[in-house]
Amino acid sequence: MKQLAADDDDELVGLCQKGELDAFEALVEKHQRKMLNIAYRMIGDYEAACEVVQDAFFSAYKSIRKFRGEAKFSTWLCSIVINLSKNRMKQMRTRLQREGPSIDDPVETEEGQLRRDPPSREPSALEQLERKEIQTKVQACINSLDDEYREVLVLRDIQGFTYDEIRDILKIPDGTVKSRLFRARDALKDCLKEVLGDL
Amino acid sequence: MECKGIRERLPAYLEKGVTPQEETLIERHLSTCRKCARALLDLKRTGEIVKDLDRVEPPPWMTQKVMSRIRAEEEKKGSVIQKLFFPLHVKIPIQAFATVVIAVVAIYVFKAVEPQMKTVQPPSAPEQVFSKGEAPEPSPGTKTDSKAPGSKTAVKEPAKLYPKEGLARRANEKSKETLGEEKRVSTESKEGLSMPGAGTSIPAEPPSQPAVVKKGEAIQDRLEGPPRSQRAIPAPAAKEKDKAVGGIGLTKSLSAVKERARADQTRATVHVVDVSTAIKEVEELLIRLGALKMEKESLLNLAVITAELQTEKMQELFVDLMQIGEVGVSSPSLTSAGEGTRIRIEIVNKN
Numbered sequence: 001m002k003q004l005a006a007d008d009d010d011e012l013v014g015l016c017q018k019g020e021l022d023a024f025e026a027l028v029e030k031h032q033r034k035m036l037n038i039a040y041r042m043i044g045d046y047e048a049a050c051e052v053v054q055d056a057f058f059s060a061y062k063s064i065r066k067f068r069g070e071a072k073f074s075t076w077l078c079s080i081v082i083n084l085s086k087n088r089m090k091q092m093r094t095r096l097q098r099e100g101p102s103i104d105d106p107v108e109t110e111e112g113q114l115r116r117d118p119p120s121r122e123p124s125a126l127e128q129l130e131r132k133e134i135q136t137k138v139q140a141c142i143n144s145l146d147d148e149y150r151e152v153l154v155l156r157d158i159q160g161f162t163y164d165e166i167r168d169i170l171k172i173p174d175g176t177v178k179s180r181l182f183r184a185r186d187a188l189k190d191c192l193k194e195v196l197g198d199l
Numbered sequence: 200m201e202c203k204g205i206r207e208r209l210p211a212y213l214e215k216g217v218t219p220q221e222e223t224l225i226e227r228h229l230s231t232c233r234k235c236a237r238a239l240l241d242l243k244r245t246g247e248i249v250k251d252l253d254r255v256e257p258p259p260w261m262t263q264k265v266m267s268r269i270r271a272e273e274e275k276k277g278s279v280i281q282k283l284f285f286p287l288h289v290k291i292p293i294q295a296f297a298t299v300v301i302a303v304v305a306i307y308v309f310k311a312v313e314p315q316m317k318t319v320q321p322p323s324a325p326e327q328v329f330s331k332g333e334a335p336e337p338s339p340g341t342k343t344d345s346k347a348p349g350s351k352t353a354v355k356e357p358a359k360l361y362p363k364e365g366l367a368r369r370a371n372e373k374s375k376e377t378l379g380e381e382k383r384v385s386t387e388s389k390e391g392l393s394m395p396g397a398g399t400s401i402p403a404e405p406p407s408q409p410a411v412v413k414k415g416e417a418i419q420d421r422l423e424g425p426p427r428s429q430r431a432i433p434a435p436a437a438k439e440k441d442k443a444v445g446g447i448g449l450t451k452s453l454s455a456v457k458e459r460a461r462a463d464q465t466r467a468t469v470h471v472v473d474v475s476t477a478i479k480e481v482e483e484l485l486i487r488l489g490a491l492k493m494e495k496e497s498l499l500n501l502a503v504i505t506a507e508l509q510t511e512k513m514q515e516l517f518v519d520l521m522q523i524g525e526v527g528v529s530s531p532s533l534t535s536a537g538e539g540t541r542i543r544i545e546i547v548n549k550n
Contacts, residue, residue, distance in 0.1 A: 021266065021269065024266075025262060025266050028261075028262050028265050028266065029262055032261050032262065033254065033256065033257055036255060036256075036261070037255055041252070046255060049255075050257070050261065053257070053261065054261070054268070057269075058265065058269060058272075061269050062272070135253060138249065139252075157246055157249045157250060158250065158252060178214070181210070181214075182211055182216075185210045185242060186206075186207075186242070188245050188249070189241050189244075189245040199241050199244035199245060199248065
């Protein structure tokens with residue numbers, strides 16, 4: 001019998017399973033930022049990431065009674081976000097292949113794609129501009145990674161999940177997590193060197 | 200280890216994911232190889248850049264939008280009645296499946312009950328009661344008559360069992376078969392006259408059956424000649440009666456009997472109340488007296504037993520017959536009896 005994961009969210013999840021909507025609202029408030037960042041780093045598009053996160057929370061609520069507590073609620077929710085993000089990426093690629101670039105798509109420059117600036121807490125305008133430019137390029141390099149490399153990189157290096165948590169989220173062995181992560185970092189390094197020059 | 204191999208192991212080296220031996224090799228190589236050392240620095244920097252990525256903030260309406268959507272979903276599920284209804288893509292297949300199941304069950308039940316329904320059909324006409332006129336005539340009218348009480352025993356297919364021509368002959372053969380079985384004869388006689396080949400008994404003929412009585416009268420008229428006042432049925436009427444019951448074939452059988460009667464040497468008529476009982480008694484009497492070549496013919500209200508008996512036993516026979524019923528000797532040849540005289544005993548219902 002699997003031990004239940006120690007989770008600060010246990011109480012709220014229990015109330016949700018009894019039909020308490022306020023408890024679920026509290027969970028949304030608590031985890032939406034982290035989930036949005038995962039979706040954003042996966043998809044690379046802020047609006048699409050917002051939609052994915054909404055869908056993820058809605059899907060989580062509908063399935064809340066099936067949640068057995070074998071993993072942490074955040075881990076379970078992250079799995080949903082990752083899956084929906086990958087689905088969305090496939091749709092975007094398919095649309096791009098079928099319809100071609102849209103006039104609404106970000107303009108591609110020499111350095112990389114310029115995307116709509118997501119809100120952030122950086123105060124200095126110039127620094128912020130430089131910073132955003134760099135981050136845009138970094139995001140472009142992340143987008144260039146294969147899905148299976150991207151997800152481990154986002155979860156480990158950006159979100160700070162442990163190898164065990166990543167294993168639970170992605171349902172892959174520890175060895176696979178590490179091998180994919182190492183290759184992802186190597187590939188990203190090569191991409192960044194091309195885009196940014198010297199790191 | 201070459202540079203390519205070293206660089207492949209650098210990410211693991213950063214994660215402390217190499218063996219001590221590999222770690223020593225890598226560090227030794229890094230100390231001598233600038234490119235690999237540079238690669239290691241780039242790798243570290245990449246990790247820092249990625250970790251330094253800004254965290255995006257969710258829009259302020261995110262929570263509200265999520266909860267609105269959830270509450271709308273809850274309202275849809277709301278009432279108990281609504282809970283019974285699935286989405287169309289679930290409901291329609293379920294309904295289609297239920298319809299198919301009901302149809303299959305209905306067909307199965309129908310097929311299972313069908314044999315029982317067939318067996319519960321209204322009973323078909325009882326076995327045709329073979330009456331005097333019926334057996335040779337497979338006509339619908341015969342069935343009605345055959346149902347009348349006091350009718351003779353039914354036969355399944357009178358046309359087959361009693362062809363018009365061979366009715367009397369067949370009756371004679373059957374009577375021969377049953378003659379040796381006293382118990383069976385007694386049973387049949389108790390229950391009434393039984394037609395050969397019928398195999399079933401007939402109810403004892405009630406005394407007040409005008410049709411039967413009239414038939415008996417018709418037979419009696421033909422066999423004995425003198426009409427009786429109590430049984431006044433003119434010959435044409437009797438014939439009509441025969442026809443009414445399909446009596447053409449029976450008339451022929453009576454004729455055959457009459458023919459044999461004329462050829463017989465001694466004739467005695469015994470008038471009794473119960474013909475079937477009398478038959479049994481006469482048979483027992485004949486057997487006791489040592490009669491040979493006994494033959495029996497049974498007709499409606501009439502039975503004819505012929506046998507060969509020693510002349511010395513004749514007197515005793517007639518005395519015993521008087522104990523059974525009223526005896527009428529109709530043949531004058533009695534006086535001229537010789538050894539082994541053929542006697543014909545006609546047992547008639549006196550009513």
